[in-house]
Amino acid sequence: MATPSMEDYLERIYKLIDEKGYARVSDIAEGLEVHPSSVTKMIQKLDKDNYLIYEKYRGLMLTPKGKKMGKRLVERHQLLENFLTIIGVQEDNIYKDVEGIEHHLSWDSITCIETLVEYFRRDPGRTDELLNVRKELEADN
Amino acid sequence: MATPSMEDYLERIYKLIDEKGYARVSDIAEGLEVHPSSVTKMIQKLDKDNYLIYEKYRGLMLTPKGKKMGKRLVERHQLLENFLTIIGVQEDNIYKDVEGIEHHLSWDSITCIETLVEYFRRDPGRTDELLNVRKELEADN
DNA sequence: GGGGAAATAAAGCAATGGCTACGCCTAGCA
DNA sequence: TGCTAGGCGTAGCCATTGCTTTATTTCCCC
Numbered sequence: 357m358a359t360p361s362m363e364d365y366l367e368r369i370y371k372l373i374d375e376k377g378y379a380r381v382s383d384i385a386e387g388l389e390v391h392p393s394s395v396t397k398m399i400q401k402l403d404k405d406n407y408l409i410y411e412k413y414r415g416l417m418l419t420p421k422g423k424k425m426g427k428r429l430v431e432r433h434q435l436l437e438n439f440l441t442i443i444g445v446q447e448d449n450i451y452k453d454v455e456g457i458e459h460h461l462s463w464d465s466i467t468c469i470e471t472l473v474e475y476f477r478r479d480p481g482r483t484d485e486l487l488n489v490r491k492e493l494e495a496d497n
Numbered sequence: 498m499a500t501p502s503m504e505d506y507l508e509r510i511y512k513l514i515d516e517k518g519y520a521r522v523s524d525i526a527e528g529l530e531v532h533p534s535s536v537t538k539m540i541q542k543l544d545k546d547n548y549l550i551y552e553k554y555r556g557l558m559l560t561p562k563g564k565k566m567g568k569r570l571v572e573r574h575q576l577l578e579n580f581l582t583i584i585g586v587q588e589d590n591i592y593k594d595v596e597g598i599e600h601h602l603s604w605d606s607i608t609c610i611e612t613l614v615e616y617f618r619r620d621p622g623r624t625d626e627l628l629n630v631r632k633e634l635e636a637d638n
Numbered sequence: 639g640g641g642g643a644a645a646t647a648a649a650g651c652a653a654t655g656g657c658t659a660c661g662c663c664t665a666g667c668a
Numbered sequence: 669t670g671c672t673a674g675g676c677g678t679a680g681c682c683a684t685t686g687c688t689t690t691a692t693t694t695c696c697c698c
Contacts (some may be wrong), residue, residue, distance in 0.1 A: 361687095364520040413694055445606045469584065500654070534657075537677055554662090554677080
């Protein structure tokens, strides 16, 4: 099983490859705000766990396993951002909260949240009603 | 700011006091599945941070700050369980997921989730509709 | 072929939390 | 009142997770 940090790296790597076609150590380091040496170490771990194939100084390639996981991680992150946005969490809190919880939810929960987001997407009136509940609760104080 | 583990202890302590009137080291240890010595250490930390007043061998008392926080933590835990239940997460996953995320959500997010839970509570038809969305999504695969 | 940017290796540190071993209190029984 | 068992406390240690620092290596391009 991947640790939270491994997931962060994998997510970042997937995104970089998706956007630029490759993932360099320095780009990964910059994105995650860590030093390059930390990246090298983690890449070696990800290689050992077969998420990617790593060749020193040459670069890396995601394995099918790594691609699949990376994709899920990126989608999961996006989903959670959408979810928090929909229910009315302030922009400033969203990023940190997603960072905090994304590694701790079962795929079962993720699926259910997906459903929930789809539920609100299908009928915007539902979001309005949610907002009404909010206003009422706020009025009660 | 309290660390995740501090929150777990505080939550447990609050619950014990609420239910039995007092919180003994051994009860806390049992509840959290740790050794008593770990409990003593953490209690000292919680005392230092003014969540409780601790007298060796005598027991402990939550301060107003500790009571307030403990209450919030217990309620937060319950809320998250309710939330996951409502959206259809399997029982077996709920406890671990709540354990995982409870320490990583801003109070803003908690409030929004509270609203969401209230939204579904007010009209059970909404839960039915959510279930319908789920069935449709499942059918699509 | 040499210089500099990028990458890697090795060692170490810091935070968090837990455990073991042992010694100390104190309630409750005799 | 005094003893003792069980609960509690202290000190020191360990593991994990990640990150940094420093020093070295490699690659690429002029």
